Amino acid sequence: MARKIVLTMLVAVLVFAPAVALLGSAVVNPAATGTCLPGGDSLIVGPVPDSLTTTTSDGHQITLDRTQLTHAATIITTGGRVDGVGRDGVVIALMAALTESRLRMLANTGAYPESGDYPNDGDGSDHDSLGLFQMRPAAGWGTVAQLMDPTYQAAAFYGGPTGPNYPSPRGLLDITGWRDMDPGEAAQAVEVSAHPDRYRAFQPVAETILTTLTTNSQPPTQVPEADRVVFPLPAGTWNKTSDFGPRIHPITGEVSFHTGTDYAAPDATPILAVADGRVVSTDTTPVYGGLIVIEHTIDALPVATAYAHIWPDDIHVSPGQIVAAGQHIGDVGSAGQSTGPHLHLEVRPGGPDQPPVDPVPWFNGHRPDDLDNPTATPGTPCAPSTAPPPDPPARTVDLGGSSRTGVEWDGP
Numbered sequence: 001m002a003r004k005i006v007l008t009m010l011v012a013v014l015v016f017a018p019a020v021a022l023l024g025s026a027v028v029n030p031a032a033t034g035t036c037l038p039g040g041d042s043l044i045v046g047p048v049p050d051s052l053t054t055t056t057s058d059g060h061q062i063t064l065d066r067t068q069l070t071h072a073a074t075i076i077t078t079g080g081r082v083d084g085v086g087r088d089g090v091v092i093a094l095m096a097a098l099t100e101s102r103l104r105m106l107a108n109t110g111a112y113p114e115s116g117d118y119p120n121d122g123d124g125s126d127h128d129s130l131g132l133f134q135m136r137p138a139a140g141w142g143t144v145a146q147l148m149d150p151t152y153q154a155a156a157f158y159g160g161p162t163g164p165n166y167p168s169p170r171g172l173l174d175i176t177g178w179r180d181m182d183p184g185e186a187a188q189a190v191e192v193s194a195h196p197d198r199y200r201a202f203q204p205v206a207e208t209i210l211t212t213l214t215t216n217s218q219p220p221t222q223v224p225e226a227d228r229v230v231f232p233l234p235a236g237t238w239n240k241t242s243d244f245g246p247r248i249h250p251i252t253g254e255v256s257f258h259t260g261t262d263y264a265a266p267d268a269t270p271i272l273a274v275a276d277g278r279v280v281s282t283d284t285t286p287v288y289g290g291l292i293v294i295e296h297t298i299d300a301l302p303v304a305t306a307y308a309h310i311w312p313d314d315i316h317v318s319p320g321q322i323v324a325a326g327q328h329i330g331d332v333g334s335a336g337q338s339t340g341p342h343l344h345l346e347v348r349p350g351g352p353d354q355p356p357v358d359p360v361p362w363f364n365g366h367r368p369d370d371l372d373n374p375t376a377t378p379g380t381p382c383a384p385s386t387a388p389p390p391d392p393p394a395r396t397v398d399l400g401g402s403s404r405t406g407v408e409w410d411g412p
C-alpha cells in the first residue's frame with residue numbers, strides 16, 4: 001500500500017511538474033501583448049447596460065438603448081475573433097455602424113420585401129442597403145439572408161483573408177495601411193461613402209461604447225463550445241519527430257516523460273489554434289520557451305491545448321483573447337530547451353492544470369486527419385472519426401527520470 005502511494009505520488013509529480021511550468025509564471029510578455037491588441041486590453045464583452053448616453057465630436061448628445069448596445073457587443077466580439085483587428089479596428093467598425101444605421105439592424109422592404117422576415121430594428125430605405133453597416137447585396141456584400149445577420153455583417157466589414165467576401169468587396173483589413181489612416185477615413189474607405197466627416201463625429205461615441213462594454217468584463221467561466229478541431233500546422237510543413245510518453249531525453253540523456261508531441265517545421269511556420277477557445281496565458285519559460293495555452297470546450301468538456309518553443313516576439317495573442325479554430329496564434333521557433341525549430345503540442349483534458357494525454361489519439365478522435373499524417377490539412381471540420389489506432393507504446397516504461405518537455409528534435 002505504501003509503495004503504491006509513493007508510486008502514485010511520483011506519477012503525480014511527473015504529470016503535474018509541467019503543469020506548474022505551464023501556470024507558474026503569470027508574467028505576460030509585453031511584446032506579445034501589443035501584437036494583436038493595440039489598446040492593450042481585451043475584446044471580451046461584459047454585461048450590456050440598458051442604456052448609454054454620450055456625445056459626438058460635434059457636440060450632439062446620443063443615447064443608445066440595450067438593443068443598439070447588443071449590436072455593438074456583436075461587433076466587438078466578432079472583431080476579437082479576427083486576427084489583426086484589435087481595438088483600433090473595432091472602434092472604426094463601431095464608427096461605421098453608428099453612422100450608417102445608428103447601430104440598428106435595418107430591413108429594407110422596399111428593395112427586398114423578404115428582409116422584413118428576419119429579426120430587425122426597423123425599416124431603412126437607402127437604395128438596397130441592409131443592416132448595421134448598410135451593406136448592399138447588389139454591391140456583392142452578401143445575400144439578403146447573410147446581410148440580415150449582424151455577425152455576418154461585422155465579419156464582412158472586418159474582411160481580411162478569413163472574411164466572407166475576400167478579396168472583394170474590401171473589408172477593413174483589405175484596405176492597405178488602414179492603421180495609419182484617420183479612423184474616419186478608414187471607415188469611409190470600407191463603406192465607399194462620400195462623407196468621411198460623418199464617421200469622424202462618432203469616434204468619441206465608439207470609444208466610449210468600447211470602453212464601457214469591455215471594462216469590468218469577467219471572462220466567461222465556460223468557454224463557448226467549439227464546433228470543429230483543426231490541425232495546428234499548415235499541411236506539408238511538418239514532420240512528427242517525437243511521441244508523447246517516456247523517452248530518453250535528447251539533451252540530458254536521462255529517461256524522462258515527454259508531455260506532448262513534437263512536430264518539426266521550418267522556423268516561422270504559422271501555428272494555428274486547434275479549436276475555438278480563450279487564451280489562458282502567454283509565457284516564456286526556460287524549458288518551453290514562448291508558450292501559448294488555450295482553453296476550449298469540446299464535446300461539452302473543458303480541454304486545454306499548449307504550443308511551445310515560440311520565439312517571444314512571435315506570440316500573436318494575449319491572455320483573455322478569444323481565438324477561432326485555425327487562427328494564426330504564433331510562429332514555430334526553437335526557444336527554450338530545443339535543438340531545432342519545432343512545435344511541441346500538449347493536450348490536457350479538464351484544463352491547463354490537469355495531466356496531459358497523448359495528443360495523437362486525442363486528435364484522431366476529434367477530426368478525420370490524423371496527427372501522424374504530414375498532409376493533414378488545417379481547417380477541416382470535425383467529422384465522424386476514421387482514426388487509426390493510437391500510437392504504439394512508448395519506448396521505455398521507466399518513470400524514474402525527471403519530467404521535461406519539448407527538447408527533442410530529430411527531424412530533417
Ligand SMILES: [Zn+2]
Pocket residue numbers: 242258260261262343344345405406407408
Ligand atoms: Zn516536445
